[in-house]
Amino acid sequence: MxxxxxxxxxxxxxxxxxxxxxxxxxxxxxxxxxxxxxxxxxxxxxxxxxxxxxxxxxxxxxxxxxxxxxxxxxxxxxxxxxxxxxxxxxxxxxxxxxxxxxxxxxxxxxxxxxxxxxxxxxxxxxxxxxxxxxxxxxxxxxxxxxxxxxxxxxxxxxxxxxxxxxxxxxxxxxxxxxxxxxxxxxxxxxxxxxxxxxxxxxxxxxxxxxQSTFLHSPRWYRGRILRYLLDNGQGMTLEDVEERYGQGPHDLGKIIEGMERDGIIERYGDGERRIRIRGDNDH
DNA sequence: ATCCGGCCGT
DNA sequence: ACGGCCGGAT
Incomplete structure (x- = not known):
């Protein structure tokens, strides 16, 4: 019952x-x-x-x-x-x-x-x-x-x-x-x-x-980074990321980490100092 | 400037 | 149980 x-x-x-x-x-x-x-x-x-x-x-x-x-x-x-x-x-x-x-x-x-x-x-x-x-x-x-x-x-x-x-x-x-x-x-x-x-x-x-406002939020930066990587197949260095998006108040390291954990991007090359779309350049 | 929405990691 | 994740519509 x-x-x-x-x-x-x-x-x-x-x-x-x-x-x-x-x-x-x-x-x-x-x-x-x-x-x-x-x-x-x-x-x-x-x-x-x-x-x-x-x-x-x-x-x-x-x-x-x-x-x-x-x-x-x-x-x-x-x-x-x-x-x-x-x-x-x-x-x-x-x-x-x-x-x-x-x-x-x-x-x-x-x-x-x-x-x-x-x-x-x-x-x-x-x-x-x-x-x-x-x-x-x-x-x-x-x-x-x-x-x-x-x-x-x-x-x-x-x-x-x-x-x-x-x-x-x-x-x-x-x-x-x-x-x-x-x-x-x-x-x-x-x-x-x-x-x-x-x-x-x-x-x-x-x-x-x-949810909080979108503009300049961590989600917004994720979107910007992904957009850049989709438009530029050669990937980017962490310094590039810092230079382009570092003026914001957020910890870019944490944002990159989140994208990695979600399987969207991966680190590679030069002592893992570069990021790219996961699987880029696989043949 | 605020609203909308299911899944996932913690 | 709670907070993070996206961009277009209004």
Whole structure:
């Protein structure tokens, strides 16, 4: 007897929400290239990109990516430099590196086929609780629920769920409102309802984490250093880094260290005094 | 000038 | 449980 009865959504609330969200989707649902496929790798690429960027801005980069890396093998075999180049502008570059690492694991551990089991997907780098479920939802119409902040905001606004409710409560609610057999349509509908209708701005429901200003932040310097290295294949010395970006208040050593730890860059040559995109000049 | 967001290391 | 990671939109 371990059933959680505490967060049971009444039947009529479930029906009302489903009608509202699916009705909105029938009238205002968006068409995206990743909604036209059931290929799990293609869906995985879109889900990783959508983690951090609004859908409209993902579209052209998604199409370029799929053209260049149509399957796990082509991504696995590519130099990191070309992967980061194709990713640049999307932000959070370490995710491109993780996506490639995932593709390599798919090739080496899963015979080149992206697994459809959330538990297996969860073992891949860059794939967490949300994405491990969203991939089989959108690719295979799997009857499980997944919750991102859009969906969380809908539950808070439409069902009166407490804004500080922990994830397990949100997932318990999501399980109960999922219309069986229509998981893909339902989650697409929730996304569009949250992104177009129940926006964060409109509802005043804040997402859980905030961040500091971007300009001249450590993230901004990371972006600048990576941009320079992508434009200059010969790499740079630590003195170059200091000269170009040392006027800021940040410890550039720590920033370089972070980029190294994320597998974006590596040190080489001249007593490890130079940095370059990891894998540059490998043949 | 502020907002948005899932994953990961600590 | 918390803070770091990106760049474009508004």
């Amino acid at each position: 371990s059933a959680e009865q505490a967060y049971c959504v009444p039947c009529h609330e479930v029906a009302k929400l489903q009608e509202k969200v699916l009705g909105f989707y029938r009238e205002h649902g968006r068409v995206f290239p990743w909604r036209q496929t059931t290929d799990r790798y293609t869906v995985m690429v879109s889900e990783i990109m959508l983690q951090q960027t609004q859908a409209e801005r993902v579209v052209p980069r998604f199409e370029a990516w799929i053209k260049c890396f149509p399957d796990p093998v082509s991504l696995a075999e590519a130099p990191l430099r070309s992967v980061l180049k194709l990713w640049s502008g999307l932000g959070y570059n370490s995710r491109a590196e993780r996506l490639q690492r995932s593709a390599r694991l798919v090739v080496s551990e899963f015979c080149g086929v992206v697994p459809g089991d959330p538990a297996l997907l969860r073992t891949l780098p860059g794939i967490g609780p949300y994405t491990s479920r969203s991939i089989p939802v959108f690719a295979d119409n799997l009857d499980i629920a997944t919750v991102d902040t859009n969906i969380r905001r809908i539950f808070v606004h439409e069902l009166g769920i407490n804004a500080s409710a922990p994830d397990r409560v949100l997932y318990a609610v999501a399980e109960q409102v999922l219309p069986r057999g229509r998981s893909r349509e339902w989650h697409n509908a929730l996304m569009d309802y949250g992104a177009l209708h129940l926006t964060a701005r409109k509802t005043g429901i804040a997402s859980r984490s905030r």
